[in-house]
Amino acid sequence: MTTVAPRPPASADSATPMQRDEVRTIFEKGARGRRAFQCPPAGVPERNPHELLPESLRRREPARLPEVSEPELVRHYVRLSRRNFDLDSGFYPLGSCTMKHNPRLHERVTALPGHARMHPLQDPRRAQGALELMWNLERALGEVAGLPAVSLQPSAGSHGELAGVLLTRAYHESRGDARTKVLTPDTAHGTNPATVTMAGYEVVKVGTNADGGVDMDDLREKVDDQVACLMLTNPNTLGLFDPNIEEIAELVHGVGATLYYDGANLNAVMGRSRPGDMGFDIVHFNLHKSFTQPHGGGGPGSGPIAVSERIEPFLPVPVITRSETPDGPVFDLDYDRPQSIGRLRGFQGNYGCFVRSYAYICSLGAEGLRDASEIAVLNANYLLARLRELVGEELPLAFGDRCMHEFVLSGEPMKRDLGIKTLDLAKRLLDHGFHPPTVYFPLLVDEALLMEPTETETRETLDAFAEAVASVVAEAREDPEVAAEAPYTTPVRRLDEAGAAKNPVIRQELAADGA
């Protein structure tokens, strides 16, 4: 895996016809009148369509959708797919993203007609399987979080965060307590401050101490009765568990604020430590991280929330209920929740994601979830140890000594001594067949590389990756230009992002109609 193909000569001019075809869009293929769809006959007495829908309400310009045959359609998208890197074929040590294996069983069970073909407004009495599954998943997530109530509704982590901050607002408002500020650490993911603004609060940043944890002095200074909430990730974005978490919770609760747990890093502590036990009031899960959803090239995800008793009355509607009857348990949807923040989206959430994560929890059970976190932490520390051994001087650990499920290296010495930036290392790793780690995040580490191997990778893969990093560093010692111009073996090389932003071309221009 460490041998690298020579730089191919292909350029725009020398491309073969097939290479040129590869970058044509579906709109540039096909021909007028070609089709993949065969419309069934209406089979009803035909009425004058212009009487049914008057001309004034009809469209004048047709939607110029592609016109291709089915074989063309299939070949186009299959060939496009081959221009992607994917988790099934390669390692993704992307920090904060938890790119663990996606079991194929989950695709099979999600596609069962009794799940996939369920209409969301089906009478709950005829949706007992779906509601029972959601109920069971809620209970399991509540147990992992150490909190009593769960809503599965939010569509993604960012949506779960918004739910959480709106719940905080509803909680304070119910007590006649108008607060104005939300605290976020300066290491926070950009979603946290963006969410805070969307929920109508002002963002106040809390600093990071020399050990990578929350700066307690700064927190003490900023926490007051105008603070509605502190949003925290624990372990944090540096892969470190905050040793002061109990004191943090005490301080935040002391001023009547809520403590919010961003579940991005939950994969480090499942079955080992629970946010509820740490004092958190609201937790969001990323089912697409800790509970394995295929990422789909950027969605869908799912972002359920778990909350403490004092927040429970405000959960989004509908809420799933379970009651015992002589015939066994009956599940229903409860809309009558006077203190609820209301809906965050249509229907009940991303059920297809619930089926997958529920299957995952059924497969692993209590022991398996704990094992997943333990191996995730073991793998991260092992990769860290291997990289320290091979490139510890060029890429030192930014904070701490050991890590939880992920760690941050600083590329500063590499940039200074070898003249290649973190970005260059990342691009050169592409030629080695690896997806690079997260780069330039968290912001407080210069030239940051955030690595999270997850529990599903083998030791051999971790070794190979560490060796690939080492070989890029060794190569840069000889000739930094190689990495600076990488990659060479990918479908395209470095792209002109400034040009794309300056003159945005965000849709295909089509020939004028009638041409």
Add this chain to the structure above:
Amino acid sequence: MSRYTAVTPEDLEQMLATIGAASIDELFEQVPEGVRLGRELDLPEGMSEQEVYGHLLELSRANTSADDEITFLGAGMYDHYAPAVIDMLLGRSEFLTPYTPYQPEISQGSLQVMFEYQTAISELTGLPVSNASVYEGPSAVGAAGYLAKLANGKSKFVVSRGLHPHSRETLRTLSHGYGIEVVEVPLSGGVTDPDAWAAAIDGDSCAVFFQQPNFLGIVEDAAALAEAAKNSPAVVVGSYDPIPLGILASPGECGVDVAVGEGQTLGNRLDFGGPSFGFFAATAAYLRKMPGRIAGETTDVDGRRGFVLTLQTREQHIRREKATSNICTSQALNALAGVVYLSWLGRDGIVELAELLLQRTAYARERLSGVEGVEELFDGPVVREFAVDLDVADTAAVERVISRCQDRGINPGYAVGRDYEEFPTALLVAITEQRTAEQIDMLAETLAEAMAEERAAAGVGEAAS
């Protein structure tokens, strides 16, 4: 060791030695003692793959799916046929398992799909700017509200009651956070009351929202609704059902500023409500206020055509508290289904499909209106869905009628009274290309039986009064 991990006892020993730790417990020492769980989670034991399959199969059989009955239930999600090519393409590892395209050199497939998707949505809506999709329909309406707030900072949302109840509720939930008041405009004759609409729009209006076709299935005069807002600061937001757009005047043609909608019908499964995608398109003026991911065309250092995520300075990872949205990604896989579906339908196909819906819906409307105790609720033009009024006591009675039909294998639709107190006895009936003329006839017969039963149970005299 679970079946998804790979550390053998020998691996463990060697890995710990490399790390310099004596045990896994030692790696967790940074977790303070006071917050260690110290017991196993209270969850059932893990199961083998076939046991999990069996359990999930059993749960699925406790559901009545669209395969188990002839369903006329719509109200936001519809039982359209998705072609086999979608299953095949979405099942490919290369589309199913990549992360968001942060490394464009190895993500050209996903990025080009986004670009093609944006083009298709732009064509469908007649608006020049589309993002790469958002979560789903009602939250897309909410996102449009936030765009309007950032664009003009006014204080009021004017919302037609024809907008899906879930969209209205979502908008209310979100706007409460950033402090915008929501004013609802009633329906009159089944469409947004034009006088009340015009009267509600003023200089404080941040955005106005309507749905096309509206929740009762009736086609609104979108151009007139948009025109009424032209002399106000309001952003005109239309929530559209995409398949009828094959024949309906496009948002761009009607002067709509932002068009959003639920993308489930474009090749996605019902999935008990998700995941699907929301589309989000706008006029060029709002390009830099758009939420979410946008792919753009560019070239690489060798001059080859390529695609990247662009205009990222709008987004949360760069602009943080001033971002246009907190959304991090799109619904890439669902949007892929969307663009494959639209390419499969094609330019002529989407027109043919929408015309087919128009014919079959007209037939169904006529057939049901002939059933005793069933009347058309309103007579405005419809494409794929319509409401009838049942001559029964209340919404609970409508739900009993629905249930009686379901016992006969037919789901006749949605009880509108659940969301609209002004239409307590209305039934909303949806048609797709999967509902044949024969099935529509069966619906009429079954509904007649169920109505007769309900009226008999309620007492004939009462039912006739």
Add this chain to the structure above:
Amino acid sequence: MADASYPAELIYHPEHDWARVEGDVATFGITWYAQDALGEVVFFDPPDPGTQVEAGAPYAEVESVKAVSEVIAPLSGEVIEVNGALGDTPEAINDDPYGSGWMVKVRLSDVSETEALMDATAYEAILP
């Protein structure tokens, strides 16, 4: 991209902005150091003419591919002209920060504020 330079005829604000004062009108822009730190500029979001700007407060935004920076007004006054050419050629801010990369012209409300700004030598001394 031009080499580092800090023209002597300009005055400087510590947030890396310059002003060229002619009577009661000043032209504003960002310094060579600022554009270098930002990288290739892809978008300039100007204020509307007529906007009141305040010394030390942001009046515009400038974007590179992966960063947004607020542009700080070195002096107070009313915007009387905006460099519209930056709409099509934002790269002028990189290529010619003191010439075609100028951003706005402002009618000053208090010319004496210029005394608080630095000359080129003083500004260069604060650069890292």
